[in-house]
Amino acid sequence: MFLSRKTSVERIENEFEGKKLKNSTVYYDTNLRVEDPEILRKDIVQSLNASSYRVILNETQRFKDSDLEGIFVGGRLKPIKSLIKSIKKVSVGTRFPILWKILALIGLLLLIFPFFPQSGQYVKRTFLTLSAVSFAMSLMVYMIKKRITLEVWVKIVGIYNIKEESADVKVVIAGETKKEPSTTKILTNDLSELYNELTSRYTKTSTKIGRKIKIEVKPSEDPAEKLLKQISNIDKELIKLERQLASGKITEQTYNQIKKDLESRRDKIKTIYELLNI
Known part of the structure; x- marks a missing residue:
């Protein structure tokens, strides 16, 4: 948990x-x-x-x-x-690369249909209007980056x-x-x-x-080995701390404070270890 x-x-x-x-x-x-x-x-x-x-x-x-x-x-x-x-x-490209093309294609088809000879004036106006709407929607969708x-x-x-x-x-x-x-x-x-x-x-x-x-x-001893031992010891202390919390031996507030101190100390030791290897 x-x-x-x-x-x-x-x-x-x-x-x-x-x-x-x-x-x-x-x-x-x-x-x-x-x-x-x-x-x-x-x-x-x-x-x-x-x-x-x-x-x-x-x-x-x-x-x-x-x-x-x-x-x-x-x-x-x-x-x-x-x-x-x-x-x-x-902001790059368009968010809907396929949708804007579909709308543009629909607009193109709607634009072509009124030019068939059998189309009446009302039908032509309707399709031209729908074509304009499709092109406008296509442009709006394309502009959404x-x-x-x-x-x-x-x-x-x-x-x-x-x-x-x-x-x-x-x-x-x-x-x-x-x-x-x-x-x-x-x-x-x-x-x-x-x-x-x-x-x-x-x-x-x-x-x-x-x-x-x-x-x-x-140093009198290998510094890297010394630091690795310190890191290992802190890891063991953290595991022990988790068990104490799980068994109810310490409060969550105490657990959080001790854990924060141990992790801070471990991070600093890791920094020193990192410095020895660069």
Whole structure:
């Protein structure tokens, strides 16, 4: 009962999984060096707004020292993660491609019939009127356009170096729409423009973020293994929590609060794990 309950924000956040984004209709990624990742995020939002997209998710993950799981020691490096989702509705083609043609054909047949010799004046006027109505209806139906939604996801992940006052980030841009030539072209042009804006405005870099973290930190144990263990432990805690709720040992309010805290912690650990692998 409670396992399937997710907020709309949680459902959108799940759309940012790496494999899902890579399988999108349009996909770009690039590594950038920026002075202020917040300015980068605002620039992206402004560019999307300028292209008539409506931003429905715009959030930045905030990390405390206690969230860093001993990986980012010394306070020199800080992880960064921002998620942006936006949508745009476009009108393309006709919504009823067959119906308008049928009405036009009926109008044409009604237009031809009055010219037969046996047709009287009243019949001719009637058929001409019906023909005009059919053509008018055909035009009205043709003008009803299809409304197609374009969806865009932008994911910013990286590390901020406090000493150097700069950040190395990976920016992922992905877009999805119904696979029709007209809408795919619009989406491709929009995201190509966004990608070109970012790569011309900011410095591209070949820095491997994960390698930079490992060199900087030099942990005593493999950081990836440590993080995977932490994720596994949290998953076990969530299962235990579900059982406690089902058996009535905790209230739903307590369940929701603990679950929210555990999932937040797991998401932050997943972000750190992701950084080690890019």
